[in-house]
Amino acid sequence: MSRNALKICLKCHEMIVNSSGLIQCDNGLCGRLCHRKCSELSEDQLKMLDKVPNLRWKCDICLGKMKTGAKLIQCLENSLREHEKRLEILEKGLEKRSKLDDPAQPPPLCPFLPNTIGRKAVTITVVFVLLTILLGIVLATTTNLFGKSLNQTDLDVIDNSTLVIVTVAQWGGRPAKNKLATQNLPVNRAVISHTAAEGCESREVCSARVNVVQSFHMDSWGWDHIGYNFLVGGDGRVYEGRGWEYVGAHTKGYNTGTIAISFIGTFTKQRPNERQLKACQLLLEEGVRLKKLTPKYRLYGHRQLSATESPGEELYKIIQTWPHWSHEI
Secondary structure, three states, X not given: OXXXXXXXXXXXXOEOOOHHHEEEOOOOOOOOEEEHHHOOOOHHHHHHHHHXXXXXXXXXXXXXXXXXXHHHHHHHHHXXXXXXXXXXXXXXXXXXXXXXXXXXXXXXXXXXOOHHHHHHHHHHHHHHHHHHHHHHHHHHHHHHHHHHHHHHHHHOOOOOOOOOEEOOOOOOOOOOOOOOOEOOOOEEEEEEEEOOOOOOOOHHHHHHHHHHHHHHHHHHOOOOOOOOOXXXXXXXXXXXXXXXXXXXXXXXXXXXXXXXXXXXXXXXXXXXXXXXXXXXXXXXXXXXXXOOEEEEEEEEEHHHHOOOOOOOHHHHHHHOOOOOEOOOO
């Protein structure tokens, strides 16, 4: 069996275990192996062998069986010089080809200025114009959005004493999960509460608030539908919940025989606006007209029938002044 087949070092005659630690003669069919540490080459020279293509190393036998590394180093240096000459010739060839392939230089952008200065001036001008246009678009968009935000209350409210009821489908609500219990109409009781969350003053925002309430009632509490019969938004609209026909889920012990109306918002310190108050009054009047409420129905604050702060101190003060409010349970 040959020495190379066993990967035996030419110098120390020990077996080469790690392939990364060997170096092989590059002289034709020689291919003798040697430990890198036994090659008498420095670390820099070994790194150069790894990185520089066409750089060759020859063993002592191929170099005339020299016992010192002088001839090895000289051979390596000669090979490196040959590689550098090849690179130099290649670079000259590429440079010559680049000059032949280069298109004709474009005429100067400004005939009174050097070409580079003219190009820079035009580039700066174009960039400045584009930035100015972009800034104008941003300002216009921001002003438009800000204007819409400021005028949203004026553009999307019911302010003419008209009752507007937004159905469940119109505010994007889900239908009841199961069949709801029906009311024995007309009922003799109406309960006013508040949602104890953020208020709203547009149909879009109020619809979103009602959706949140419905999701909380159906997903967190496991109810079949939103608990209230109706909700009143700060935009002057009434948002349908379970409606007139079905028993709500709002006041334990008083759900049956009651129409629950909840004001969207929190009214412990803040007073509801006149649109919201008027919408609720119109709804109660409509309930009497449709014979869903008795003409002598009693009106209560949620706190009168349950241990809660609802409908909030400010709203509770107001409903106590309404004709049907009652302190008798």
